[in-house]
Amino acid sequence: MFRTAELGRTVSKEDFEAVADTLRIEMVELQQHLRTCDFPVIILFAGVDGAGKSETMNLLNEWMDPRWIVTRAYAEPSEEERERPLFWRYWRDLPARGKIGLFLSAWYSQPLLDRAWNRIGEAQFDERLSRVATFEKELADDGALILKFWMHLGRKEQKKRLKTLEKDPHESWRVTERDWKHWEMYDDFITASERLIVQTSMAHAPWQIVEGLDPRYRSLTVLTAIRDAARRHMDSQKMRKRLVTTLDSRQKKQAPAAAEVATPAAAAASADPVGTAILSRMPSILSSLDMARSYDKKDYAEQAQIQRARLNGLQRRARAEGVSSILVFEGWDAAGKGGAIRRMTAGLDARDYQVIPVAAPTDEERAHHYLWRFWRHLSRAGRVTIYDRSWYGRVLVERVEGFATQEEWKRAYSEIRDFEEQLIEHGSVLVKYWFHITKEEQHERFKQRESIAYKRWKLTGEDWRNREKWDAYETAVNEMIERTSTHTAPWTLVEANDKRHARVKAMETFCDALEKRLG
C-alpha cells in the first residue's frame, strides 16, 4: 500500500512556479465559493512524522483566507475534556457550513499510537476505528465534504529528514526523543497505519496517500486534490438536493418540481485543470519497475525446474492439509499470463487445480452482484483456483470502458478487500500477479501475433482498441495497486518483458506464499 508512495516523486521549482499563481487564485476563489455552500469541508492530515503534515496545513492557511478556516491540533485531553466523552472535543471544533476545518491527526492519533505501542489488540483497534468511521459517516450524511491525506515517508527517508531537521538550529526543536523512538518502531506504525487506512477509507471519506518527500510535490498533490474534490462535491450536492426535493414532493403527492439544469462547477472549470499535467508526469509504481530483468535459456531451464519441483512438493502438502490457494492473474494484453499459467499448472496434479478464464459475464452472472460469480467458483479445501483475469475487472476494464459508474468502481476497492479478507481468514493462500510489459514490448508482441499463423486468433481488434487507452488503464492499475495491495493480500508486480523471468517469478512467489502458510 505504501510502496506506491516511495517512488521519489519531485516537482521542479520551475514547474511549481509555472502553476503556483493560478492555483493560488483558484484556491481563494474556491474558498469564496464554498462560503455560499451549505456544507462544511473537513480536511485531515495524518501520517509519518516529518512527511509535511503541518507544513501543508500552514500552506493552506497562507494561500487561503484563514478567517474561514478552523485549524486544530490536539494534545493530551485536558481535565475539561476528560470529563466528557472522547469525541466531545472533536464535535466542538467542527467547522460550520461554508467553512473549512483543518485537523492534524485528531481522532486518528490515539487509536494509532495505542495500537503501535501494543496497548490495545487488533479487535479493540478495529472497534475504535469503527467509532471513527461512524463519526465521519454521520458528518458525510449531513453533507460534509471529508478529505483525508496520509503523508508518507519511507523508513530511510524519515531518518534522513529527522537528521536534517536536527542539524538546522531553527528547526531542531521539532525533533524530540519521542520522534526517534517512533522511528525505531517504524514497522509497527506502518502495519497499524495500513489497517487504519483500510478500515476507514470510505467513498464518503477517502484516504489519499501522499508521498511526503518533496514539499512542492506534496503541496501540488494536496492542493489540486482539494480543489477537484470540492468542485465535484458542489455539483453532487446540487444534484442530490434536486433529487430529494423531487422525491419529497412526490411523497407529499405534489407535482414534481421541474428539473432545472444547474451549471456544474466542475464542468465550468477548464477540462485540464492547472497542476494536473505536472502530476501526470510523475513516476508511478509501474514505471519504477526494472524492466530489464531476464534469464538466459540455461538459467531459466534450471530455475524453472527447481521451482516446479518445489511447487509440486508444497502443493502435495497443501492438499493433505486442506489448504486452498487462489491465484489471480492480471496484466496487459499479451503480457504472457496464459503462458505463465501453463508453466505453473505443469507442476501441479490435474486433480488439484482449476483454471477459471474470466471473460464477459453470462446472463445469469449479470443478474447478480458482480462478486457473485467469483464466490461460486471458490474450490474445495486443498485445491488451487487460478483466475485468468478476475474481480479486479471491476476497477480496470469496467472503470476504463465506463461499464461501471464512478460510484460503483470506487466502492469496489473496499468490497474487494472485504472479499479477500474472508478468503484469507478462512485460511486460503492468496497470490495476486500483475504482469507488466512496456508499451513498446506490447506492440512488438501484437505484430508478432499477426505474423504467426497459429497465434493470429489471439489478436483481435479489441486488443488494438484497448492499447489506445493505455494511459487510462495505467492510471487504473496504479490506483488499484495503491488501494488493494495490503500486508495480508499484496500484489506481486511481475516484470514480464522477459517471459522467462516472469514465469520463474510467478512460480517462485507462489511457492514462497505456500511455504509461509504451511510453516
Place this chain on the structure above:
Amino acid sequence: MFRTAELGRTVSKEDFEAVADTLRIEMVELQQHLRTCDFPVIILFAGVDGAGKSETMNLLNEWMDPRWIVTRAYAEPSEEERERPLFWRYWRDLPARGKIGLFLSAWYSQPLLDRAWNRIGEAQFDERLSRVATFEKELADDGALILKFWMHLGRKEQKKRLKTLEKDPHESWRVTERDWKHWEMYDDFITASERLIVQTSMAHAPWQIVEGLDPRYRSLTVLTAIRDAARRHMDSQKMRKRLVTTLDSRQKKQAPAAAEVATPAAAAASADPVGTAILSRMPSILSSLDMARSYDKKDYAEQAQIQRARLNGLQRRARAEGVSSILVFEGWDAAGKGGAIRRMTAGLDARDYQVIPVAAPTDEERAHHYLWRFWRHLSRAGRVTIYDRSWYGRVLVERVEGFATQEEWKRAYSEIRDFEEQLIEHGSVLVKYWFHITKEEQHERFKQRESIAYKRWKLTGEDWRNREKWDAYETAVNEMIERTSTHTAPWTLVEANDKRHARVKAMETFCDALEKRLG
C-alpha cells in the same frame, strides 16, 4: 425495544378476509412487476421460535408464484460448505435480479446462538455482526431491496405457544428439547437479539419487529410492509438511475439527458393501500399505558418528600464520584414536563444542574450537524444536565413537520443510538422520559390555560396546530420508542394524566438509575 411487540395485537377473521383477496392480487401483481425490475428482493425472517417465521414464509410462497421465489433455510454447514469461507453458501443462494429470496435466519443464526450460549464475547459478537452489515451493504449498494422481519413473542406467550404445538399430534414434531432449552434461556436471547438489531438495522436494510402472537396480524403486517417497501424501492431506483445517468453524462462532458418524469409506482397505487386502515387501529405501546394511575394529595406529599430526600443524597454521592447524569424530557404539549423538572431540581443543589430548554436552533447551531448543539452542552463530571426537549426532535417535530427529509430522520435513529452509547460508555447516567397524556386531557389543559391569566402565555396557536397532527405525532412517538428504547438506554413512559403520579415517577426513576450506577 421488544415491549412494543408485546401488546396482544390481533386481527379478526372478518377484518382479515375483507382485505385478503385484494392483497393477494396486489402481491401477485407486485411480483410480476418486480420481474421486470433490475434488482433482487431479499427478505429475511428471524426471531423467537414459535413466532411464525416459517408460517409466514410458507404464506408468501402460497400467495405468490414460487417459481420466482428462492426459499432458503440453513442447517449446520455441510463438509462442502465448511471448506469455503462462511458466507459462500449465502452468496451462492442469492436471488437474481427480478427475483425474491426468502431467508430463514440465515447469516444471523450462528452469531446469535453463539452469543446467547456465551460462546463468544460482546466484542466478537460485534465483529461478526459487522461482517453481516458489510455483506448487506454491498448487496444494497448493488440495488437490492433488503427487508428483515424480527418475529417476536413474550416469554409467557412463547411457552404457551410451544405447549400448544406439543399437544397437537400433527405439530408436536416441531417442538424439540432444544426449543425448551432455548426457552429457558429466553433472557439471554433477548439481550443478544436487541444488540443484533441495533447493530444491523440500517436505512438500506432495516429490521421491522413484528408481534408474532396472532397469525392474521403478523401476516397482514409482513405482507403490507413488503408491498409498500417494494413500491417505494421501484420508485427510488428509477430516480437514482436517472441521477446517475445525468451525472455520468456530465462527467463525460455530454449534454445531460432530458429528465423524463417516470410514473411513480407508489403514487400510482391508492392513497390508502389495502390493510393500512386495519393496522392503524391496532394498540400501540402508548395506548397500552394505564392512564388511571394517580396519587391523592397526602400520598403524593409523602412520596415526593421521600424521593426528594433520596435524590439529594444520591446526587451528592454522584457529584463526589464524578458521575454525570443526563435527563431527557419529551412528551405532549401541556403534559407537565416543566412542572416535573421544577419538582426534580428542587431536590438538587443549584450548582449541580443545568436545564437546557431546546427550542428552534440558533443560526450557529443550524450551520452544524443537528447533534452538534447537544454535544456542546454536555456538562462536566458529577453534574446533571436536563434537556427540556432534546435530540429526539429530529424524529418527532422535524419528521412530522417535514423539516427533516425521510432519509434524514430514518438515519437519525442509529445516529442517536450511537450518541447515547458514547454517553453511557463514558459512565454517564441517561434517563429518557416520555410524558404521556390522553388527547382529552390535553384539550382540558389547553382550555384551562386559556382561562387562567397567568398561564395564558404558555398557550400559542402553534399548540392548537400541533394538536391537529396528534395521530402523526403518535405514530412518530411509537416508532421512536421501538427504535431507541434499548437495554442500556430505555425510555421511561410516564403516565401523566395525573401530575402527581408523573412527578413522583420521574424522580423515582432517576433515583433508581443513579442508585444502580453508583452501586
